[in-house]
Amino acid sequence: MEKCWLMEKEFNKIKKKLLHIIKKAADLGLNEAILSYGNALLNVIGIKQNSKEAGRYIKMAVDEGDTNAMCIYAVMLKEGSGVFIDEKEAVQYLKMAIDKGNADAMHEYAKMLDEGVGVKTNMKEAEN
DSSP: OHHHHHHHHHHHHHHHHHHHHHHHHHHTTOHHHHHHHHHHHHHOTTSOOOHHHHHHHHHHHHHTTOHHHHHHHHHHHHHTSSSOOOHHHHHHHHHHHHHTTOHHHHHHHHHHHHHTSSSOOOHHHHHO
16 A cells, blocks of 8 residues: 555656646747646646646647637636636637637537527527
């Protein structure tokens, strides 16, 4: 049992070192690293989550045209995770990602249409 705990502790140290390297690459402007760092701040177990900082990096990736970042940022806007809730702005980012062919954005937008979040409920459009 103690061996597993030690392995987990070492693994967490490695994750923190990797996160530090990814942050350096993101701060140098490497597009893939920008989104990866933002995502890690939201989702990686064993790393202190920081949704506000994550929002800042994910928005940087959005500004670089990353459609996955647009989708993630839209969900953050919808839920108020690290950013102020703005459902209408979330819809705008989803539509931008949809226009570039992002399937996840299509799914999120359909959910918002179904629920009437940020847009009027429109089952016909949600089904398309």
